[in-house]
Amino acid sequence: MFGKINISADVIVVGSGPGGATVARELTRKGKNVLILERGYDHRDRFYYGTYLGALLYSDRMSLLFTEEGLNIIAPIMVGGATSMYTASAAEPPRWLKHKYGVDIDNEVKDTVEELKIRPLPEDLRGRASTRIAMAGQALGYDWFPQPKFMDPARSQQDEKDFNCQASCMLGCRCGAKWNAAEWVDDAIAGGARIIKRARVHKVLIDDGHAFGVEGRIGGHKFTAMAETVVLAAGGIGSPRILQNSGMNEAGVGMTMDATVMIYGVTRQNGTGKEPPMTWSWENPDVGYMLSTLTDPWLLYPLAAVRKGIGPALSWFQWHKMLGVMIKLKDDISGGIYPDGKIRKPLTTGDNERLNEAYEVCKRILIEAGAKKSSIFMRPMIGTHPSGTVRIGDMLDTNLKTEIDGLYVCDASVFPEALDRPTVLTIIGLGKRLSQHLAGDNEIAET
Ligand SMILES: Cc1cc2nc3c(=O)[nH]c(=O)nc-3n(C[C@H](O)[C@H](O)[C@H](O)COP(=O)(O)OP(=O)(O)OC[C@H]3O[C@@H](n4cnc5c(N)ncnc54)[C@H](O)[C@@H]3O)c2cc1C
Numbered sequence: 001m002f003g004k005i006n007i008s009a010d011v012i013v014v015g016s017g018p019g020g021a022t023v024a025r026e027l028t029r030k031g032k033n034v035l036i037l038e039r040g041y042d043h044r045d046r047f048y049y050g051t052y053l054g055a056l057l058y059s060d061r062m063s064l065l066f067t068e069e070g071l072n073i074i075a076p077i078m079v080g081g082a083t084s085m086y087t088a089s090a091a092e093p094p095r096w097l098k099h100k101y102g103v104d105i106d107n108e109v110k111d112t113v114e115e116l117k118i119r120p121l122p123e124d125l126r127g128r129a130s131t132r133i134a135m136a137g138q139a140l141g142y143d144w145f146p147q148p149k150f151m152d153p154a155r156s157q158q159d160e161k162d163f164n165c166q167a168s169c170m171l172g173c174r175c176g177a178k179w180n181a182a183e184w185v186d187d188a189i190a191g192g193a194r195i196i197k198r199a200r201v202h203k204v205l206i207d208d209g210h211a212f213g214v215e216g217r218i219g220g221h222k223f224t225a226m227a228e229t230v231v232l233a234a235g236g237i238g239s240p241r242i243l244q245n246s247g248m249n250e251a252g253v254g255m256t257m258d259a260t261v262m263i264y265g266v267t268r269q270n271g272t273g274k275e276p277p278m279t280w281s282w283e284n285p286d287v288g289y290m291l292s293t294l295t296d297p298w299l300l301y302p303l304a305a306v307r308k309g310i311g312p313a314l315s316w317f318q319w320h321k322m323l324g325v326m327i328k329l330k331d332d333i334s335g336g337i338y339p340d341g342k343i344r345k346p347l348t349t350g351d352n353e354r355l356n357e358a359y360e361v362c363k364r365i366l367i368e369a370g371a372k373k374s375s376i377f378m379r380p381m382i383g384t385h386p387s388g389t390v391r392i393g394d395m396l397d398t399n400l401k402t403e404i405d406g407l408y409v410c411d412a413s414v415f416p417e418a419l420d421r422p423t424v425l426t427i428i429g430l431g432k433r434l435s436q437h438l439a440g441d442n443e444i445a446e447t
Contacts, residue, residue, distance in 0.1 A: 007194065009035035011438065012214055012227040014201045014242065017081020018424045019411035020233030021181035022431025023438075024188040030439040034193040035225060036185065037214065039200040039238070040078035043172070044182060050172035052299050055085065058172075060237075067335065067345040071259065072304075073383040075237060079197065080182030082235070082384070083424060085170050087277040087294065088150040088178045090118045091421040093429060094285075101416050102398050105429030112428050113148075116179050120146030120279070125153060125163065127275025129267075129323055129369075130293035134280035136369035137291070142361070147281045147292060150179040150424065165276045167297045181424075199223065203245035204230055204407055211406040214242075229406045229438060233431075236386030236412040240337045243390060243409075248402070250395055252337030256388030256418035257345055259329045261355070261381045262294060263362040264305075264322050265371025266315060271322040273298060278326070278422075288330030288420055289358045291365075295324035296379070304379045312377045323371050327358040330420030337389055345383065385423055387412035400434050410434050 010033040013024045020036060028034050040058060048054040056062045060075040067073065076082045090113075098104045112118070120126070126146060134144035153163035156175040164175045173180065189195060201216040205224065213226035232239040240252030273295040281292040296304055301319055305312040315322065331351045335344030347355070363376055390396060390413040400408045410431050412423050419426060 007035065008226040009033045009194070010227060011035070011229045011231060012037060012225055013231045013233055014214060015039070015081060015232070015234035015238060015411065016079050016181065016185045016195070017233060017235055017411060018083055018181040018427045019431050020231070021080065021184035021188070022428045023231050023233060023410050023435050024193050025184040025191070026432055026435030027438060028188045028191040028193045030435065030441070032439065034188060035227065036188065036193060036195040037199040037201050037216065037225065038079055038195060038197050039234070040076075041197055042079040042182065043084070044079070044180070050168070050174035052171060052297070055171040058084065067343045067383070069344065069346055071257070071345050071381050071383050073237075073343065073386055075235065075386065079185055079195070080180045083179070083181040084172050086424065087170060089278040089281070089292070089422040090148045090150050090425045093426040094419060094421065096417075097426070101392055103392060103430070105426070105433050108429040108432035109425055111432070112425060116150055117152050118148050118150055118425070120148055121151060121153065121276060125276065126279035127272060127293070129270055129272045130275050130279045133272070133293050133323055133325060133365060133369045137282055137365045140364055140368055142282045142365070144280050144282045147278050151177050151276070152179075153177050166274045167277050167295050170277060170297060201234065201242055203242060204232070204404070206246060206404055206407070209405055211404050230408070231434070232407070232409045233411040236389050237337055237343065239409050239411055239413045240389040243402070244337075244339050248395070249339075252389045254333040254336050254388065255345060255386060256333055256415060257331055257383040258385040258387070258418050258420055258423075259331045259345070259347065259351065259381050260384055261327050262296060262379045263325045263327065263359060263366065264295070264315065264375075264377060264379065265366035266318045266321050266375035267323050267370040267372070268321065269370065271295065271320055272324045273319050273322055283421070284358070285420075287357055288354050290328045290421055291358065291362065292326045292328070293324065294326040295319075295322055304382075307380045308377055312379070315375065315377075323366055323369055325362045325365060327355065327362060328420060329354050329358070330418045333388055333417065385412060385419070387423065388415045388418060389413040392416045399437050400430065408434060408438070
């Protein structure tokens, strides 16, 4: 059956993570007729939202999406995209985005920080064990800082709930403190935008160098939808796949991941597992990695640790006394999203050198914070930031436009190199800037 959705729009936005949600909300506010096409459901009001069952249901391949090298990618497919499972950490865009690539989003970011009240959690909510790690780092000369968050404890009180995020907020926030891009989808819809859920876009329709709509499937049925402007915001894996299906074979050649790993060590006191994730961080931009406080949620911990052997697996029984430090690497562009469906992300020699250096620093900090040296181990690597697959400078100009008129990309795939830090604030900044460009509010020089 081939059904033509009987609606046209000024702008089709594909995907509703921070990139898509921002563009949809901003363009709706500017009077555009916006249609959002989202592959997933809205799970926010379901009983399982924020539980282990929920995380399985809304992660791509039930959380069992792996690269050919065995790196586990967590890619939520749902309204709001990965912000349902993020740790709500916020970081300013790297300076090189403006200075090296000419993309200035300072005003858009400032505006977002004010609107969403982005700031660190109050001192008494940052977690005792996390604070112990930060103090240990500082004692060794590393300048740990309280991590700004898209998290406002007052929002949980408004919902007559207690702020109680623990590490389980990565399954989906149940206390309401965490900002989720789905809220901006709600705003867009309240302003007149339309959303079709379970709509999986397959390709962009192009005629004579101009985009004029998209084609995909809703459930088992094919559909087409028409608009003169199409913004792909299907994420670092979704957007290059759609472009490949549309005949743009350079998409997905090479990717970045901010490859992530946790280092654990057992202490005699309470650990970081029941504390809000990433409340303290330290950045080493010269080498290219960041460290932050984080422990896998209780039931996910053994699934990762068992891949490191029986000793690490048995440390599950001491999960509540475990200190966790996350390493996020600025990884080189490598591998990519392949047309046969495979994802490859090999670590380069440079990546391994950075990782080894970061591991040594983590070990010193954990020991200083009271962890037993013999208990320290590195869990297998994960990828939570698939990105850099449709890069500014390679496939996109600084206005995020492809070589096709009317076809733009606005999500993590546009990063020209690994961000090596939380991505969402940068993606929102890019979404606001693109919306101004599309609405003709300001002239941004084409490059
Ligand atoms: C566990 C975890 C923790 C994280 N913690 C942080 C953090 O603390 N701070 C931070 O800044 N970042 C964090 N991140 C990363 C951040 O959430 C992502 O980088 C960000 O959400 C990417 O935004 P996006 O708009 O590119 O895509 P996504 O958020 O991935 O959204 C893409 C959307 O497109 C939809 N889609 C995909 N394919 C199609 C298709 N073919 N048709 C229609 N729709 C489609 C998906 O369902 C999804 O809703 C974390 C991520 C994870 C998984």
